[in-house]
Structures are given as C-alpha cells and as structure tokens.
Amino acid sequence: MIRQSIWMALREILLNPLRSSLTMLGMVIGVASVVALVSLGQGTTAQVTAEISRMGRNLVMVFPGSGPRRAGAVSDAPPFEMADVQALERVPDVVSLAPVSSTSRPVIYGNRNITTQVTGSSDAFLQVREYALDSGRGFEESDLAGARPVCLLGYQTRQDLFGDQDPLGETIRVGRLACEVIGTLASKGQSQSGMDQDSLVLMPLTTVQRRVVGNTWIGSMFLKVAEDADSARVMDEVQAILRERRRIQAGAEDNFTVRDTREIAAAFTSASTALTALLGAIAAVSLLVGGIGIMNILLVSVTERTREIGLRMALGARAREVLLQFLIESVVISLLGGLIGILLGVLGSLAASGWMQIPWIVRPETLMMAFGVAAAIGVVFGILPARKAARLEPIEALRHE
Amino acid sequence: MSGETPVIRLDRLTKIYGQGDAAVVALDGVSLEVPPGQFLAVMGHSGSGKSTLMNLLGFLDSPTDGKYWFQGVDVSTLDADQRALIRRQFVGFVFQGFHLLPRLSALENVEVPLIYQRVPAPERRRRALEALEALGLGDRVRHVPTKLSGGQQQRVAIARALVVRPSLLLADEPTGNLDSARSIEIMEILSDLNRRQGITVVLVTHEPDMALWAERIVEFRDGRILSDRRNDRRTA
Numbered sequence: 001m002i003r004q005s006i007w008m009a010l011r012e013i014l015l016n017p018l019r020s021s022l023t024m025l026g027m028v029i030g031v032a033s034v035v036a037l038v039s040l041g042q043g044t045t046a047q048v049t050a051e052i053s054r055m056g057r058n059l060v061m062v063f064p065g066s067g068p069r070r071a072g073a074v075s076d077a078p079p080f081e082m083a084d085v086q087a088l089e090r091v092p093d094v095v096s097l098a099p100v101s102s103t104s105r106p107v108i109y110g111n112r113n114i115t116t117q118v119t120g121s122s123d124a125f126l127q128v129r130e131y132a133l134d135s136g137r138g139f140e141e142s143d144l145a146g147a148r149p150v151c152l153l154g155y156q157t158r159q160d161l162f163g164d165q166d167p168l169g170e171t172i173r174v175g176r177l178a179c180e181v182i183g184t185l186a187s188k189g190q191s192q193s194g195m196d197q198d199s200l201v202l203m204p205l206t207t208v209q210r211r212v213v214g215n216t217w218i219g220s221m222f223l224k225v226a227e228d229a230d231s232a233r234v235m236d237e238v239q240a241i242l243r244e245r246r247r248i249q250a251g252a253e254d255n256f257t258v259r260d261t262r263e264i265a266a267a268f269t270s271a272s273t274a275l276t277a278l279l280g281a282i283a284a285v286s287l288l289v290g291g292i293g294i295m296n297i298l299l300v301s302v303t304e305r306t307r308e309i310g311l312r313m314a315l316g317a318r319a320r321e322v323l324l325q326f327l328i329e330s331v332v333i334s335l336l337g338g339l340i341g342i343l344l345g346v347l348g349s350l351a352a353s354g355w356m357q358i359p360w361i362v363r364p365e366t367l368m369m370a371f372g373v374a375a376a377i378g379v380v381f382g383i384l385p386a387r388k389a390a391r392l393e394p395i396e397a398l399r400h401e
Numbered sequence: 402m403s404g405e406t407p408v409i410r411l412d413r414l415t416k417i418y419g420q421g422d423a424a425v426v427a428l429d430g431v432s433l434e435v436p437p438g439q440f441l442a443v444m445g446h447s448g449s450g451k452s453t454l455m456n457l458l459g460f461l462d463s464p465t466d467g468k469y470w471f472q473g474v475d476v477s478t479l480d481a482d483q484r485a486l487i488r489r490q491f492v493g494f495v496f497q498g499f500h501l502l503p504r505l506s507a508l509e510n511v512e513v514p515l516i517y518q519r520v521p522a523p524e525r526r527r528r529a530l531e532a533l534e535a536l537g538l539g540d541r542v543r544h545v546p547t548k549l550s551g552g553q554q555q556r557v558a559i560a561r562a563l564v565v566r567p568s569l570l571l572a573d574e575p576t577g578n579l580d581s582a583r584s585i586e587i588m589e590i591l592s593d594l595n596r597r598q599g600i601t602v603v604l605v606t607h608e609p610d611m612a613l614w615a616e617r618i619v620e621f622r623d624g625r626i627l628s629d630r631r632n633d634r635r636t637a
C-alpha cells in the first residue's frame with residue numbers, strides 16, 4: 001500500500017517534470033540553506049573554540065586605546081606602568097598577570113635575517129598565553145631583575161633561523177642586542193585571526209624595555225582568570241581600577257580596552273554571524289514558500305484527479321487510504337526536494353567554508369535533521385489537500401468531469 | 402432459491418436529487434430481490450434511473466428513503482469505511498466509460514483493487530495476470546489504456562472487477578461505447594462468468610439485444626419498475 005503510493009507519487013512527479021521541479025524549488029533552497037546554515041555555524045563555533053584555546057582560556061587582555069594594535073604601532077592613549085600591573089595583580093580571581101612590551105625588530109642568526117615580533121614579558125607569559133616549553137628553560141627572577149639578554153624562540157622563528165639545528169646556547173642578534181637562546185616554544189598552530197602565534201622572540205620585559213625599545217612602557221597586559229571565576233566581574237573591576245588610576249572623569253570614555261578571548265574571537269567571526277542570520281532568513285522563508293507551493297500544487301492535483309479518487313473509492317479505497325496516498329505524495333515531493341537541497345547545501349557550505357577559512361563540518365545529524373524538516377513540511381502541508389481528497393464522496397468524484 | 406439470502410433486497414428504495422422545485426425523483430420506491438447467481442438486465446430509457454440504481458447497489462451513493470439489504474446486511478447501518486470494505490470484497494464495477502487509471506498499465510489497473518485488499522505483491526501479480534489472460538489480454542498486460550482499443554479497455558475493466566472474486570458484478574452500459582462485434586464479446590464474457598462462476602450480474606442496458614443475454618429483465622420508467630419478467634429467449 002505505502003510502496004504503491006510511493007510509486008504512484010514518483011510517477012506523478014516524473015509525468016510533470018517542470019511542474020514538479022518548480023514545486024520542489026522552495027524546498028530545495030530552504031533545505032540547502034538549513035544545511036549550509038548549520039554546517040557554517042558549526043564550522044564557526046569550532047573555529048572560535050580553536051581560536052580561544054589557541055590564545056588561552058580564561059584570558060583577559062588589556063590594551064591602551066580602543067583595541068589591540070599591531071606590535072610597534074603607536075597609540076595616542078598613554079601606555080601602562082608597572083604600578084598598574086601591581087594594582088591589577090591584587091584583583092581577586094586574577095591567577096596571574098603578564099605585562100607585555102612588544103615591538104618588531106630584525107632578528108639575525110648567521111646569514112639568516114628575519115623581521116619578527118619581539119615580546120618582552122615575565123615568566124607568567126607562558127602560563128597566561130598557554131605556551132609550552134619545547135626545550136630549554138623559562139625566565140628566572142635574575143633574568144628579569146638584571147634585564148639579561150636571553151630569549152625564547154617561538155616555533156616558527158626557530159624554524160626560520162635555525163632550521164633543524166639545535167638553537168640552545170646560540171647567540172642571535174635582536175636589533176642591535178646580542179642575545180642568548182635559552183629555550184624554544186612548542187607550536188600553537190596558525191591562528192585564523194592573523195595572529196601568528198609561533199613567530200616571536202620572547203625576552204624578559206626589562207630587557208625589551210631598557211635594551212631594545214628604550215622606554216619603560218607596558219603596551220598590554222594579559223590576565224589569567226581563575227577557572228571558576230566570573231570573568232565579566234573581573235573585567236569590570238579591572239576597568240574601574242584603570243579608570244581611577246588613569247584619572248578618567250566620570251562620563252568620559254575609557255582610553256583603554258578590556259576584552260576577554262571570547263569577545264575577541266567573536267569579533268573575528270562577526271562576518272559569519274551576519275551570513276548565518278541571512279541564511280536563517282532565507283531558510284525560513286523558502287521552507288514556508290516551499291511548503292505552501294507543495295500544498296498548492298497538490299490542491300490542484302486533487303481537483304484534476306477527482307475522477308481517479310472516485311474510481312479508487314469504487315474499487316474499495318477507504319477515505320484513510322486516499323488520505324495516505326496524497327500525504328505520501330506530498331512527503332515524496334518534499335523529500336526529493338530535501339535530498340537535492342541537502343546535496344546543494346553540503347556543496348555550498350564546502351565552498352563557503354573554504355572562502356571564509358573556517359573548518360568544513362557536516363555532521364550526519366545535520367543531514368538527518370534536514371531530512372526530518374523536509375518530511376515534516378511534507379506532512380504538514382500535505383494534510384490539507386489529502387483531507388480534501390479523502391472527504392470526496394465516491395459518487396460525486398466519479399461523476400466529476 | 403427459497404431459503405437462500407438474496408444478494409440484493411430493496412424495499413421501496415427512493416432517491417431524490419436536489420430540493421424543492423429543483424427536486425428530481427430518480428428512483429421512486431423500488432422494491433426488488435435478486436437471488437445469488439442471477440443474471441439480471443435492467444432496461445429503460447435514458448433518465449429512467451438505471452445508473453442511480455447501480456450507484457446505490459454499489460453503495461457509492463445513499464438512498465433518500467427505503468432500505469437496501471446486501472447479502473442480508475442492512476446497508477444503512479454501515480459507515481463509509483465499512484461500506485468500502487464490503488465493496489472491495491464483494492462488489493465489482495464495470496462502467497460504460499471503462500474508467501481505467503490512465504497512467505497505469507493494464508496489469509497495474511487490475512492490481513489496484515487487490516492493493517486495497519492488502520494482497521501480497523507476488524500473489525497480486527499472479528492473480529491480475531490470470532484475470533487478464535482469462536479475458537484474452539495476456540499479450541497486452543504492459544500497455545497503458547490509451548494504447549488499447551475500446552473492447553480491450555473494457556475487458557481490462559472486467560478483469561479488474563473480477564480479480565477480487567466478487568459475488569456481485571455491476572455493469573452499467575458496458576457495451577455502450579462499443580461496436581456490435583465487441584459488444585457480443587463482452588456479453589459472452591459476462592454470461593460465461595455468471596454461468597461458470599455463479600457470479601450475480603446486474604447489467605444496465607438500453608439495447609434489447611444485450612438484455613436478451615440475461616435470464617431476467619426488469620424495465621424501468623421514471624424511476625419505477627414498469628415490468629419484471631423472465632427471459633425465455635435467452636442468448637446462449
């Protein structure tokens with residue numbers, strides 16, 4: 001019975017290819033949008049999560065001015081001082097704090113010469129930014145106190161300067177400063193936000209301040225917040241302390257920025273949020289239009305096939321069997337449209353994720369969900385025409401011309 | 402015949418179409434009994450109520466008044482689903498216009514009533530083929546109706562009516578659209594079914610030649626029975 005109805009439905013569809021494809025169009029677009037939407041959403045989420053874990057979890061960043069700046073770029077806003085660092089270290093739930101002075105300098109070893117980011121910080125930097133030591137040692141108190149010319153190499157910088165050679169104990173030149181390599185960092189991987197976290201030379205904060213840039217400024221601060229703490233509260237407190245220390249009048253705008261990693265990652269993906277909203281709107285509208293289209297065509301079909309319905313009743317079909325036939329027809333049309341939509345959605349999300357540089361994620365659940373949505377629309381919008389068919393009186397239907 | 406439950410028993414069956422001034426009395430208190438295995442011809446001019454009677458006999462329509470017992474069951478006590486169930490099991494229809502499903506092959510058309518009876522596919526196919534072969538259409542099973550002649554289409558329709566092994570076959574002007582040679586073929590088939598398989602046949606026709614195939618002829622005029630007689634000159 002059901003198999004027969006499916007056959008009949010497919011036959012009806014094949015008999016009117018143009019009408020059928022127009023009927024399915026809404027479903028195709030709708031389901032394709034849903035699939036692409038979910039897939040891109042999951043890709044974005046995966047990317048944000050990866051981004052956050054690359055930068056460091058529970059991380060709060062503080063910059064002068066209105067946002068993060070490229071190393072060496074000058075902000076109109078005054079930089080931070082060591083006293084700011086000490087004040088923020090006392091904020092409850094701040095586990096550790098890494099003050100940073102960062103610049104860009106040519107770095108030379110032998111005949112290799114690259115320009116890269118030179119970051120001065122304390123030993124807290126590794127913990128806060130979640131860098132792992134690959135070899136050698138981190139900074140000691142005496143390195144900081146004595147502004148000693150020692151450095152750790154990021155994974156990429158080490159590759160650039162030393163290739164396969166062991167850099168430990170070698171001396172490189174950072175600007176005009178000769179500096180001993182005491183350790184190397186494990187790779188953090190390429191960050192999509194453009195923050196290449198493996199290209200850096202990490203030195204004691206004091207060394208960079210006194211011997212590289214020649215000032216005592218602190219360009220940014222990274223705070224590690226306790227695992228179970230409310231980072232929003234910590235950020236509010238940081239903001240309040242800095243406003244007071246920087247003597248900002250009530251009502252005046254901050255001349256610094258406090259962000260956590262989530263916000264920063266979200267900012268990088270705001271473009272995909274807009275796309276998600278657009279796809280969502282397209283999906284909703286085209287599924288609705290698609291459903292109504294199916295309903296409309298089936299209502300026409302019921303009228304066209306009134307005699308057939310009467311004949312089937314004369315041959316012993318009950319109302320419920322007529323109902324089932326048209327319901328199945330509706331579901332078959334919407335599922336066919338759904339299948340094509342799934343295919344297009346998967347291909348579309350593949351293209352879009354490549355273009356947006358996010359991971360391409362298509363989960364089986366997504367496809368099943370899309371299939372389910374298509375089936376549900378088939379049932380919902382098939383009910384009205386199917387009931388119209390089932391309610392026909394056999395004799396009226398048979399007499400129908 | 403006595404003691405046997407009639408296949409059809411009508412008691413003052415009345416059908417009125419429309420209301421008020423527009424009302425048409427299509428059947429006017431018809432009482433009739435048809436015993437099992439009878440071949441009955443219903444005659445009458447156009448508009449005398451023959452098709453109305455057939456639709457009521459097949460429970461495709463409900464009477465305005467009067468009672469109808471089918472194999473002893475009062476049809477008015479049945480709901481639409483129960484009528485459909487009895488119809489699919491016991492009643493076969495043959496119409497003047499053949500009424501085949503245009504998109505299905507001959508074989509598939511004959512299978513349709515068996516689908517509603519939930520007959521499993523292999524048996525369905527076998528029985529449909531048998532029915533078509535019995536009507537000399539063994540080499541036409543894959544043809545769609547438009548590729549068949551009128552006589553062939555009507556034989557497909559008869560096969561479809563027979564395949565459920567009905568106890569009652571209702572044929573409303575089955576030869577109305579056929580030439581005389583084709584008509585005789587169809588009448589031979591109906592007569593043969595009646596004699597060999599004991600199927601009760603009610604045949605509506607306005608052609609006296611066709612009515613002569615039946616053992617009993619009932620003539621209608623203006624929704625009433627004008628005459629009801631045995632046919633002594635039955636065509637063999």
Ligand SMILES: Nc1ncnc2c1ncn2[C@@H]1O[C@H](COP(=O)(O)OP(=O)(O)O)[C@@H](O)[C@H]1O
Nearest residue numbers: 418419425427446447448449450451452453454
């Ligand atoms: N659906 C209907 N609505 C109104 N009048 C009808 C309808 N069907 C039949 N009639 C009328 O009922 C009478 C009997 O019709 P019918 O049973 O078709 O006669 P026959 O089959 O003998 O030609 C006719 O007067 C016809 O016009």
Ligand SMILES: [Mg+2]
Nearest residue numbers: 448451452453
């Ligand atoms: Mg008629």
